[in-house]
Amino acid sequence: METKLTEPKEVYVLRLYVAGQTPKCMMAFVNLKKICEEHLAGKYQIEVIDLLENPMLASGDRILAIPTLVRKLPEPVRKIIGDLSNTERVLIGLDLKRIK
Amino acid sequence: MANTALKAREKLPKSLTGIQGLDEITEGGLPKGRPTLVCGSAGCGKTLLAMEFLVRGATQFNEPGVFMAFEETAKDLTQNVASLGFDLDALVADKKIVLDFVYIERSEIEETGEYDLEGLFIRLGQSIDSIGAKRVVLDTIESLFAGLPNPLILRAELRRLFRWLKEKGVTAIITGERGEETLTRQGLExxxxxxxxxxxxxxxxxxSSRRLRVVKYRGSTHGTNEYPFLIDEDGISIVPVTSLGLGHNASMDRIPSGISRLDTMMGGKGFFRGSTVLISGTAGTGKSSICAHFVDAACRRGERALYFSFEESPSQIIRNMRSVGIDLEQWVKKGLLYFQATRPAFAGLEMQLTMMHKATIKFDPQVVIVDPLNGFITGDNIIDVKSMLLRLADFLKTKQISSMFTQLMSSNVAHGTSEIAISSMIDTWLVMHDIEISGERNRCLYITKSRGMAHSNQVRECLITDHGVELCEVYVGAGGVLTGSARIAQEAQELALTLTRKQEVERRQIEIESRRKALEAKVAALRAEFGVQEAELMKIITQEQAQASQLLTGRLEMGLSRSAD
Incomplete structure (x- = not known):
């Protein structure tokens, strides 16, 4: 399901904001990992930020909802909230797939 | 009054807002450690009220606060409230206030499953802890509904947020946009x-007028009416005037009216301090001049006077009063007199009242003039005007401020009624009207009522001279009440009559005198005649006596010569 819209050499810098190891956060991380492996193998970085440990970082990316996945690169910045269980919507959010 | 109410309700801890009037309506402020919902339509002052709550908290009550804005950026907010004299930058630098702008762009966000608002909680918690905030404002949290999908989750999260705020023990204001049928669009209530x-x-x-109403206040009594409020350079001020009772003290102190003859009519001492005086009269009868006298007298005593003018500009009043010999400008310069001149149509009744209330508190006068009341009446709002004036009079009385209202009457109305039926709230009512007789118009003044003092029942003619208003007696005689030149003519006539009488008396006195003189002359003549006669008679008597003794002597000599035995 690789889309032709993205440049093959583009690196995806992804940042996942969580707040402790809640089931939702754990789920989000698992889902993200799976999606990246399937669609962005070898060209992604995931940074997990736990706001309980670093609350100051919340305002930087204007985080309200938890979990939030921020696509830092490629630009523009996109935000995806929720536990990433809806794969279709995650792909749309990451611009890996157009809405049909 | 407010203090006793505060003491009686110490059960529910409250947090003073510091906003003028709001603490009185809520009897001590907002519920401490709990969230309060402030809602209203766009542009009604929600953000401002919330911001003033924070700023006053930080500056007056040493309670730092967090302002979480969902609609305006920190920069915009700072600029907006700078016009009200709030220096947010300084407060932020002093760690008294934290401004946090939460930006949500719907198009940037994709929802992919279950989520919560822990991020918001963390941010808010972080801000609260960083300055030890006691107050929190969320303005306008409903924007979240536009920015984030899945309202069901949002609702649950908001419920959790408010509970969390309570646990944190912060006094919070949450603003909400007014909805169609509900108080807020999302039913935050x-x-x-x-x-x-x-x-x-x-x-x-x-x-336009802004109003505030406390819809509910769990566990506390509160003022339930709609209260008008103002937003100006000092922030928000609300006037809870209707909450005032009739608890004012009646002063025994008397203050002169500035017209000595008028004082004489009121037992020689003038009005009671803190009383309400109404001067009603037809156009051009000198109502404002009497006010000016009152103001002048107050300023001479070193008291402060506040003059609300609804018809003339301050400079016009000063010029006009100078023509009757009253110099008001000197008092303005000394800061004892302040004019507030507006058109009545400038704002609604409630706003006018609020502004008068505010100006009175600010200037702290001993004497207040409202000249005239009529401008407030527009169409059929007489009941509103009456209630407004009642509240104004009550307020001034509680403050022990003597007030003088003027009222223009379109015609010489019957005794006991006035265009605005406010006589019941008036302590001293002076009525001025003009009498038109023999081609001229003259002013008359009488006291319709004056509570608590002996007062003259006489009609006085009111003369406006170049040295002020003078009262003089009218001519009351067989021909009725005469004023003006008719009075002067009558007086001249009477004077002539008196003169004639006086001359007659003098003439008669002269006559008496001359008669007396004639009599005395006669008496003198008679006496002189008698004197002559008396002298002659005496002479005869002496001669007779001499002859008799000579005769005797002659007889004896004769006997001797005859040698008789």
Whole structure:
């Protein structure tokens, strides 16, 4: 399901904001990992930020909802909230797939 | 009054807002440690009220606060409230206030499953802890509904947020946009039920007024009416005038009216301090001049006077009063007199009242003039005007401020009624009207009533001279009441009559004198005649006696010569 819209050499810098190891956060991380492996193998970085440990970082990316996945690169910045269980919507959010 | 109410309700801890009037309506402020909902339509002052709550908290009550803005950036907010004299930058630098702008862009966000608002909680918690905030404002949290999908989750999260705020023990204001049928668009009133305040901005008869109402306040009594409020350079001020009772003290102190003859009519001492004086009269009878005298007298005593003018500009009043010999400008310069001149149509009744209330508190006068009341009446709002004036009079009385209202009457109405039926709230009522007789118009003044003092029942003629208002007696005689030149003519006639009488008396006195003189002359003549006669008679008597003794002597000599035996 690789889309032709993205440049093959583009690196995806992804940042996942969580707040402790809640089931939702754990789920989000698992889902993200799976999606990246399937669609962005070898060209992604995931940074997990736990706001309980670093609350100051919340305002930087204007985080309200938890979990939030921020696509830092490629630009523009996109935000995806929720536990990433809806794969279709995650792909749309990451611009890996157009809405049909 | 407010203090006793505060003491009686110490059960529910409250947090003073510092906003003028709001603490009185809520009897001590907002519920401490609980969220309060402030809702209203766009532009009604929600953000401002919330911001003033924070700023006053930080500056007056040493309670730092967090302002979480969902609609305006920190920069915009700072600029907006700078016009009200709040220096947010300084407060932020002093760690008294934290401004946090929460930006949500719907198009940037994709929802992919279950989420919560822990991020918001963390941010808010971080801000609160960083300055030890006691107050929190969320303005306008409903924007979240536009920015984030899945309202069901949002509702649950908001419920959790308000509970969390309570646990944190912060006194919070949450603002909400007014909805169609509900108080807020998203029905926030369901979650925040401790205290709900509704703001309103309405336009009636082309004048706008802002109002505030405490819809509910759990566990506390509160003023339930709609209170008008003002937003100006000092922030928000609300006038809870209707809450005032009739608890004012009656002063025995008397203050002169500035017209000595008028004082004489009121037992020689003038009005009671703190009383309400109404001067009603037809156009041009000198109502304002009497006010000016009153103001002048007050300023001479070193008291402060506040003059609300609704018809003339301050400079016009000063010029006009100078023509009757009253110099008001000197008092303005000394800061003892302040004019507030507006057109009555400038704002609604409630706003006018609020402004008068505010100006009175600010200037702290001993004497207040409202000249004239009529401008307030527009169409059929007489009941509103009456209630407004009643509240104004009550307020001034509680403050022990003597007030003088003037009222223009369109014609010489019957005794005991006035155009605005406010006589019941008036302590001293002076009526001035003009009498038109023999081709001229003259002013008359009488006291219709004056509570608590003996007062003259006489009609006085009111003369406006170049040295002020003077009262003089009218001519009351067989020909009725005469004033003006008719009075002067009558007086002249009487004077002539008196003169004639006086001359007659003098003439008669002269006659008596001359008669007396004639009599005395006669007596003198008789006496002289008698004197002559007496002298002659005496002479005869002496001669007779001499002859008799000579005869005797002759007889004896004869006997001797005859040698008789």
């Amino acid at each position: 369901e979650y925040i039920s401790d205290c709900v305040i509704v703001l309103d901005h309405r336009v009636k008869d082309q004048t």
